[in-house]
Amino acid sequence: MLFLDLTVNGLIMGLFYALMAVGLSMIFGVLRIINFAHGEFFMIGAYTYALIATSFGINPWFTLPLAALGGAILGLVVERLLIRPLYDGYRSWSFVKDEYAVVVTFALSLLLIHLVDKVIGPSPFMGPSLFSMQRISIGPIMLNGQKLISSGVSIFLLISLAIFIKKSLWGKQIQAVAQNRFGAALAGIDPVKTTALIFAIAGGLAALSGALLSPIVNPSPDIGSFPAIKSYVIVVLGGLGSIWGSMFAALILGVLESYFAVYVSYDYRDAFGLLILICVLIFRPNGLAGMKGREI
């Protein structure tokens, strides 16, 4: 029953991708820009978690929220210093907005990678696991405790995020700003605060994803690039700006990738994502969820 094993392991990878991609998608939904430094939130989360837990010997469970806090603070700082000039103030950015966002976030990503490389060092090190890494088999499915526990944490986070967006007042404000920034401002919602909130959530979730994966992937300064590329594929697959679409697409990509790695070729498993991306762009440019809003 290799098939079942692959499906479950693929779904678990999909959950970690979803934690990254949801933040990216939310930022796009509100600001219409892509954050090319999103992988570095992942990296910062993995490093904060591994560093604090190993050097101070704090229980990993208490370190997890600290990693999320680290990512959220980074998100807030990035928003305040680099992204806020895009929409705050009187100057019209309509013509240069995309360009500015691409150049600045891409440069930020390189800056963070090389800063960590210089300050902490290029060699990878492992974070402590939350649970025994020993393999357990549930019927035909081979898992380890870390994967099981952290996928439980991710499911909990994704569901609470969904409830937060759908039910809470802040979540409704986020929805309103995403639909119409100007209209939301007229209705008394502060778009600036809402955008800052979104960056904090996106940074925190990506950092948590990094922290949860750090016992499995051995964080090194450039660890963020592959999860980030996966989440670019996912947001295109799910339709940019659609939170549900990207959660769904993340699970699909995780499963498809794990089939591809075993049944077709392990070496080229990362190329498979691009193949999906290009096929989607050609055949279903509105994404799987069929959301409107893609500009063609």
Next chain:
Amino acid sequence: MIKTLSISNSKLWRNRLKFDFWSLLIVLLLMCFLPLLDLSDYTLGILIVAMYLAIVAMSWNLLAGYCGQFSMAPAAFAMIGGYIVGLSDFHAQLSLWISVPLAIVGTAILGALLGLTVTRLKGPYLSLTTLSFAEISRVIISNSHEYTRGDQGLNVPSMMNDRLSYYYFFIVLVLLTGVFIYWLMRSKLGGFLLAIRDDQEGAESKGIDIVFYKLVAFTISCSLCGFAGAMYGSFSQLVSPEMGLLQQTGLVISMVVIGGIGSLTGPVIGAILVYLGSEWLREIGNIQMIVFAFVVIIFARFFRTGIWGFCLGLKQRLLQNHHE
């Protein structure tokens, strides 16, 4: 990035382009006299690599600065160009006379195929897709050990045996690229590209086939990158997947942004300054990418026209004072 040039193809723009072209010629002429300073082979090598990056920067600027399409794959296409030359030497022992044109055509075809999917898309989609393409083509090349020898790289035959002739050869290459882009931007196509950059919907409403012209610009830009990569391979006699690292793309972008986006001379000035600076910072302690990423953020945030724009402003102020 440059709001000042939004009057596409007007007389003002043509005059500015002409001025830009002449300053490029002056910069290259000054470069011709540099070897008189009795430079070491090492310094010459650095300048040659800087000029290779200048060609890549110019072709990225053709797409980003003149057409507003932010591709993330210039370094990847340079790597592919280099690998076409390397592979055809490794497997078929073709001479450079055949393999370099093959690299130009090959990257043009690949660029057109990628362009067919991405030029229909706007803004972030194009950057996203080209970024994934760049990373994944690098992974494919470094994983296909049986064809490309993976991370070890491939040997490429050289054309000349001393650095000085390579130096002048690369100056000629930069000049040819400059002349080609100048000719392109003076033609009707250049006007269309500027119109697409400044106002895509407006251009479309005037009957410009925006997808077609974006595709043309994308193909030309990719092919120029591939050509530059092939030439670099022949200079360094080695192509490796490291040529296609995202960090290289970052270096190219920082050259264009610091030098001045949307100009002919800017990318060349930027390439030489950034690369010399990066070698210097590497000697200090490998901090070049930290410094350049930071400088790029500052430039993009506060000085959006780069060094070239600063020079233009200075010239204008001087002229005004002169008239008074």
